[in-house]
Amino acid sequence: MATSLVKHAKLFCRLHTEIYSSNVIFESIKPLRKICHNYPCPVSVNQTLAIRKFSSHAKLEHGEEPVLRPSWKLMGAVCLERPPIVATEMNAIEQNYKDMVQSLEFENSVLSDHEIQLKSERQKMEQKQRGEIDEDEDSGNLLTAQDIEDLAAEELNKFTTANITTEADKIGDKSTSHRKLSENLILLIRKDVGKQKVWMLPHMEHVEGESLRQTAERAALQVGSGAKVTFFGNAPIGFYKYKFPKEVKVQTGAIGAKVFFFRAKVLQGQVSIHKEAVDEHVWVSKEEMKDYLVPAYLESLLKFIRTLLAAMHYNENCGRMVNLW
Template sequence: MAAPVGRLVAGVLACRAWAVRGVGSRLLSSQAAGSPWRLHGAVCLKRPPVVVQSKSPLQQEVDELLQQIELEKSLYADHEIKLMEDKVRLSKQSVNYDDDFDSDNKDIVLTQDLEDAWEQKWKAFKPAPAITEADDKNNRSSLNRKLQNTLVLLVKEKFGDEDIWLFPQLAWQAGETMKQTAERALSTLSGNQIEAIFLGNAPCGFYKYKFPKTIRTEDQVGAKVFFFKAILRSQDLQTSKGNGEYVWVSRDELKDYLKPAYLSAVQEFVVEI
């Protein structure tokens, strides 16, 4: 029975792959055949959190409980064993004091001395603040903000007489895959200097909209946008746009920029940010 089931599963997967290729080819061929809908490739570029998010009171309480349970059930570490051995050795030395013994061991570094040195280093350490200057100035064009959250890149594009905030996107060109179009949108934005990892070869979302009436024609009614996800690899990004023409925003801030219809279409694949 295993062989027929295996052939059946392979046949289903092959049919699905054929169907996906067929849909993609029909979409691209419709573009080439003069469809009034323009095909666009867009990318949802994310900057992952830089620091760990602050714990809620409940999370902090559970974390302390788990640490206490782990401590009670754990064995002594090598450092703790050495600390106890040093205490035994010092107690013997205080009972049987010997000048020769003391002179021979005066250069020994005890475990407690190491702990004292580590404690001094810890007191001198000053962690960088989680609230940055960009947070204080609400500079949303900076990557150095909201370090505890995932941020996504939005750019301002002009459609007719209206400025609209969108994910970076470009129109599809003949000979490209849709992923290559999305990659070109990023490379055009950053002058081929952006470092990003695309998550898969298939789109994660789809949105269709009509152009403003001022630029809408019978041959160009609107656009069909296919979204891809990508992760920013570096914390530095130089774009071809000036400040104010692009922003890095969290999920809660998307509503300040995106139109409701566009936001409802994209929130499905940015829900985890």
């Protein structure tokens, strides 16, 4: 009797590994329930609840040793974004709209103080040329509006814009965030999963007593420092689940990991990666992600990444500052 109870108690522990369905186990314990008169669970309850109570009864009344049910590890991951530093080039539609708005503003605008002064001085110059005004009149104005324009034009000619193509772009270095200045970049790290090295977002295992967001914040603090980072909201914006290789399952006693993604953005400074915590890392654009992430992981990210990249403005009431130092 006790041996059969132990057997079925162990079968219950495999319910969530999809080895045996609840229907199969429920039907198999029916004859044992009739033999075991002390079993308190009625037939009318939910199948899973009935099996759970029967397993507990087998342990308490018949000396069944506890069998650990396979579980999942909870992970908090941070999708750390470096926003664009320079404006992106406008497409044809955007350029046409800009030209139209500037034309309307010019048509509806009024003269500025400088333009009024320039117009007044030109009229006086014409009057002087016709002899209507004395040459020495208004000689106290040492700097005219035209002089100001000439000085401004000379200063503008000295100014040269910086090249948005950085040295990292030229040599193809993706380990720095100082590249692709007009695009959003996201930090990926390479981690060991069993015998494989897999690219993924920075993440850490959840610790009892902390929220998943706090877990993601720990992951951000572990991989880098030197920048101010803000997290958006307390709820995850994405989710991914994967199973561990066989050797990892044996070591950890877990089926796999359930990863919850949290969005964060660099507000100030440049993240300095901790070499002792991260072997390899890259800052990649959305288009470059497919070269690093496995398809299933990438698909989970793309479910929210489009919205993430479109939300460019930081709402101070929604985020909390985290100093990476």
